[in-house]
Amino acid sequence: MTQILVTGATGNVGREVVTQLVSAGVPVRAFVRDALTTRLPEGVEIAAGDLSEPETLERALSGITTVFLVWPFLTSEGAPAVLATIAGSARRLVYLSSSGVDDNAERQTDPIYRLHADMESLITASGLEWTILRADTIASNALGWAGQIRQDGVVRGPDIAPTAVVHQADVAAVAARVLTGDGHVGARYVLTGPQVVSRADQVRMIGEAIGRPLRFEKVPVETARERMLADGRPPALVEALLASTRRPRSDLITSTVEEITGRPARTFREWAADHAADFR
């Protein structure tokens, strides 16, 4: 079996991709920024580098034919060089995109959706054999509430319209199948969870998982902006995050996770049970 290069390997989704590939006996090389402190499952080869320095990626690609790509930036500016580097060595690319990409929109207004639309255009023109995974909101975003939950049991933040939040393990399970199986070249898979949930629902379900009543308290966008800027977050990131408050509710639920992995997509309640320890 050929070795797979996983980028974003220390992140919520990438770490799961690594873990699931290793469990399936697939050789993995993880592309990480901090090789000294990174802890990944035994047997994973570590390649140090940074996606903003394509020459570091070139070294990591030696002998690799298949790449899992996570794009951690707010613009696609550096992507042509990264994709050319990948195409110079590998053949297959699986990209983690967003379910918000609209094939009918000329130019998407939401900065994160626009980023992924731009990335997809570059990838489909790259000459690589691509597969695109368009994930809905990923459940692990809720880990960002852990501090507030532990402190006073109230999650305060801007509200985002309900969507079918997807467990990162399900995104990773699809990625693992697509990275190692045939028949997925040129496919765009939209991955959702099985239920549409609001932020208030998510907070309540985490409370049920840890046996404490919790609640979500909506904060006006202006207040959220001031707090995020005061925390030192870059203005472009703050605006991209706040743009998600203008997204409409999405009732889209797909069966793609089950079709590809053979098991139904996990509910947010299951995610909360899996992560109860993170909130206690």
Ligand SMILES: NC(=O)c1ccc[n+]([C@@H]2O[C@H](COP(=O)([O-])OP(=O)(O)OC[C@H]3O[C@@H](n4cnc5c(N)ncnc54)[C@H](OP(=O)(O)O)[C@@H]3O)[C@@H](O)[C@H]2O)c1
């Ligand atoms: N969150 C959602 O709801 C959602 C929905 C749809 C799609 N997505 C896409 O999914 C991606 C992954 O999500 P996630 O939750 O797994 O993200 P995450 O936990 O924030 O992980 C990001 C990963 O990217 C790495 N990284 C950051 N900057 C890098 C750089 N300059 N060079 C190389 N690696 C770098 C990080 O490594 P370090 O440990 O070194 O920081 C980390 O491993 C997102 O970036 C987004 O594009 C997210």
